[in-house]
Amino acid sequence: MEIIEWLQFLIGAILLLLGLGIFTVEMIGVYRFHYVLNRMHAAAMGDTLGIGFCLVGLIVMNGLNLTSLKLFLVVAFLWFSSPTSSHLIARLEVTTDTEKEKHYREVPLAELEKEMEERKANSSVETKEFLTQKGSAGKEPRENLGQEA
Numbered sequence: 414m415e416i417i418e419w420l421q422f423l424i425g426a427i428l429l430l431l432g433l434g435i436f437t438v439e440m441i442g443v444y445r446f447h448y449v450l451n452r453m454h455a456a457a458m459g460d461t462l463g464i465g466f467c468l469v470g471l472i473v474m475n476g477l478n479l480t481s482l483k484l485f486l487v488v489a490f491l492w493f494s495s496p497t498s499s500h501l502i503a504r505l506e507v508t509t510d511t512e513k514e515k516h517y518r519e520v521p522l523a524e525l526e527k528e529m530e531e532r533k534a535n536s537s538v539e540t541k542e543f544l545t546q547k548g549s550a551g552k553e554p555r556e557n558l559g560q561e562a
Contacts, residue, residue: 428470435463449506457499464491
């Protein structure tokens with residue numbers, strides 16, 4: 414029975430440390446990024462993963478009881494609410510941004526489809542050229558394959 418308690422403690426501690434590491438990376442990302450949407454993405458992903466790992470670590474340490482169920486409900490609530498609130502804040506930033514050209518460019522759908530078709534056509538031409546070059550350069554006739562000199 415003592416081994417199970419030690420395993421619970423070790424797995425819970427590893428999950429807690431992993432969550433704290435994710436929080437550290439989140440703080441560095443929030444500090445280093447300059448644009449608000451990049452900062453918010455780092456914060457939202459860090460919160461979701463970091464809190465999730467920390468609370469799952471506490472659930473493992475606590476064992477199966479009513480407190481673990483409550484912690485699991487907190488994890489479920491945070492996994493639904495954090496991305497939703499981050500998305501709404503991001504939409505607010507995009508609609509109220511006065512310097513849109515500085516941060517990103519808007520591309521109409523027709524222009525994007527045209528660009529993708531051009532890329533597909535260019536990549537298929539390049540692939541055909543590559544295959545024809547590969548086929549003519551350095552390829553031995555089939556009857557000479559596998560024979561020793």
